[in-house]
Amino acid sequence: MDAAIYKCPNCNADLKFDPVTQKLSCEYCLSSFTIDEIKKLCADAENSIPDQAAVQEQQEFEEHTNLYHCSSCGADIMCDDRQTALFCYYCHNPVILSGKLTGEYKPDKVIGFKLNKDMAVDMFKRWVEKRMFVPRDFKSEQQLEKITGLYVPFWAADCSINADFNAVGKKVRSWTSGEYHYTETKEFRVIRRGNIMVEGIPADGESKIDDLLMESIEPFDYSELKDFSMSYLSGFYADKYDVDKAGVFPRIRTRASQAGKKVVRDSIGSYTSLNVSVEQYNIMKTDWQYMMLPVWFMSYKYKDKVYEFAINGQTGKLAGTPPLDRRKLRLTCLALGVGISLILGFIGGGFI
Numbered sequence: 001m002d003a004a005i006y007k008c009p010n011c012n013a014d015l016k017f018d019p020v021t022q023k024l025s026c027e028y029c030l031s032s033f034t035i036d037e038i039k040k041l042c043a044d045a046e047n048s049i050p051d052q053a054a055v056q057e058q059q060e061f062e063e064h065t066n067l068y069h070c071s072s073c074g075a076d077i078m079c080d081d082r083q084t085a086l087f088c089y090y091c092h093n094p095v096i097l098s099g100k101l102t103g104e105y106k107p108d109k110v111i112g113f114k115l116n117k118d119m120a121v122d123m124f125k126r127w128v129e130k131r132m133f134v135p136r137d138f139k140s141e142q143q144l145e146k147i148t149g150l151y152v153p154f155w156a157a158d159c160s161i162n163a164d165f166n167a168v169g170k171k172v173r174s175w176t177s178g179e180y181h182y183t184e185t186k187e188f189r190v191i192r193r194g195n196i197m198v199e200g201i202p203a204d205g206e207s208k209i210d211d212l213l214m215e216s217i218e219p220f221d222y223s224e225l226k227d228f229s230m231s232y233l234s235g236f237y238a239d240k241y242d243v244d245k246a247g248v249f250p251r252i253r254t255r256a257s258q259a260g261k262k263v264v265r266d267s268i269g270s271y272t273s274l275n276v277s278v279e280q281y282n283i284m285k286t287d288w289q290y291m292m293l294p295v296w297f298m299s300y301k302y303k304d305k306v307y308e309f310a311i312n313g314q315t316g317k318l319a320g321t322p323p324l325d326r327r328k329l330r331l332t333c334l335a336l337g338v339g340i341s342l343i344l345g346f347i348g349g350g351f352i
Contacts, residue, residue, distance in 0.1 A: 009031075009033070010029050010283055010285070011028055012246075029250070041284065058106050061101070062101060062103050065078050065233075067100060068095040068098060069098040070088035070093055071096070072088065073208065074208075075090050075208055076098075076239070077239065078101055089298075092146065092299070108227075108290050109228060110228045110229070111220055111224050111226070111291070111293050111314055113313040115294075123316060124147065124318070125144070143300060147297070147298045149237065150236065150294075151233065151239070152206055152209065152238075152295045153204065153205040153240070153241035154214075154293050155241075156289045157200075158198070158201075158286065158288075159197070159201060159283050160196075161197070161281050161283055161284070162194075162195060162283075163192060163195070163263075163264055164278055164281075165264050165278065166276070166278035167276040167279075168190065169190045169271035170187055170271060170273045170275075172185050172272040190274065192267060195284075196263050198260060201256055201259070202214075202220070203252055205244070205248060206243065207242050208242075217317045218312075220293050220312065220315070249286070256283055257281040260281040297311075307320065
C-alpha cells in the first residue's frame with residue numbers, strides 16, 4: 001500500500017510529518033499545517049488532469065527557444081530561435097549556444113515592452129546628467145549601447161493568509177472641573193480573526209540581479225498581463241529563472257505578512273495605547289504565476305565592482321546606484337577650496 005504524499009500548498013515541495021508539533025512541515029519554505037488543514041487544501045489538486053493545450057504550448061516553447069550560457073559568470077540567457085545572443089549583459093563577456101530549454105521554463109504571463117531602446121537611452125542620459133562625479137566613460141555611447149531589453153523572470157504569488165490578532169486597547173481622556181482633575185480610562189478587547197487574500201506579490205527569480213533593484217522599479221501594471229507568446233521575445237532577451245518558488249517564498253512570506261498586518265492594523269481604529277498579546281499571520285495557501293516582466297538593464301564595471309541599472313520597460317521608473325569617480329570629486333573639492341581661499345584672501349586684503 002503506497003503512502004500518501006502531500007505537497008506544500010505554498011511552494012509545492014514534499015511535506016513531512018513532525019512528531020513534535022504533530023503537523024506536516026515543509027523544510028524548504030518552513031510552512032506547517034495540521035492534517036485536517038492539508039487534506040482540505042489539497043483535495044482539489046489530487047485528481048487534477050494535465051491540460052493538453054498547455055502541454056503542446058510547452059513543446060512549442062522547447063522547440064523555438066535557444067539557451068546561451070556565459071562561462072564567465074554562469075548566466076543563462078534565452079531568446080527566440082531567430083535571434084543570436086553575442087554577449088552577457090551581466091559581465092559583457094561572450095556567450096555560447098548551449099541548447100534548448102525544457103517546457104517547465106515556459107512563463108504563464110508576460111507584459112510587453114512599452115518603451116523602446118531610444119526612449120530608454122534618453123531617460124538614462126537625463127538621469128546621468130544630474131550626476132556630476134561619475135566616470136567619463138560611464139556616459140559614453142559605447143556604454144549606452146549595452147542597455148539591453150530584458151524580460152526578467154518573476155514569480156507572482158496570491159497568498160491566502162490566516163490572521164489572528166488579540167489585544168487590549170485603552171482610551172484615556174482627562175479633564176479639569178473646578179479644583180479637581182479627572183482621568184477616565186476605558187479598556188476594550190480588540191480581536192481580529194479571519195482570512196486575508198493578498199494578490200500579485202512579485203519576487204524576481206534571477207539570482208544575478210539585485211532583489212532591491214527589482215523592487216525599486218515596481219510596481220508593474222498587472223492589468224496589461226497577457227498570455228505568454230514567443231512573439232514577445234522577438235528582438236529582446238530573457239533570463240532563465242534560477243531561483244524557484246521555494247527559493248523566493250521567504251521574500252513572499254515577508255511581504256504578504258506585512259500586507260496582512262497593514263489590513264488588520266488599519267481596521268482597528270485609534271486607541272491611546274494597544275497592548276498586543278497575539279499577532280500571527282500564517283500563509284495557508286499560495287497560488288503562483290510565472291511571468292516575464294520588461295526591464296531595460298545595463299551593468300557597468302568600475303574598479304572591480306559591477307554596478308547595475310534598471311528601467312521599468314512598462315512605466316519608465318529607473319533605479320540604480322551610479323559609480324563615484326573619487327579623483328574627479330577630489331579635484332572638484334580642491335578647485336573649490338582654492339577658489340574660496342582666493343576670494344577670502346582678496347576680501348581680507350581689501351580691508352588692509
